[in-house]
Amino acid sequence: MARESVKARDRKRRNLVAKYAAKRASLKKQGDYMALDKLPKNASPVRLRNRCSMTGRARGYIRKFGVSRLVFRKWALEGKLPGIRKASW
Template identity: 40%
Template sequence: MARKSLIQREKKRHKLQQKYYWIRQSLKKERNKAPSLKERWKIHGKLQSPPRNSVPIRLRRRCFLTGRPRANHRDFELSGHILREMVHACLLPGITRSSW
């Protein structure tokens, strides 16, 4: 189980990312349409003004149940060992289990 503070920090980043998403998108479109290099630099400065934690690259995928940050499957939002346990318990339909 991941520490609660790390999970809360990740939730806060997710909220910030959603809050500033449209602002970032509009600034990126402006920057791409800017005719001169000086205007592009000005828009680039505006693009850096929102908080750093609002950048989508700072988000980390975590397991839905345990909060584990590694070995996550995108389709299920579960970490590998939890996914395997659920498959062996037949809780996820349509997945074939394999053991070798």
């Protein structure tokens, strides 16, 4: 499980990206890279990292469900994900 400070930093970055998205798009369209450089570095979507919504784990992230592989497995075994079941052959 990720530390709370890491999760908080990720939330802060996501808020900044959302706040500056329109401004960044317009500056890029105009080609004004000097003004684009003056925006906060954390406003760039490249700096985001996919993290599990439950634990904050960065690795083993399943994009379709928004959680890590560990949480996904737990939910699947508990039957909390409709249509998902353990394979057997």
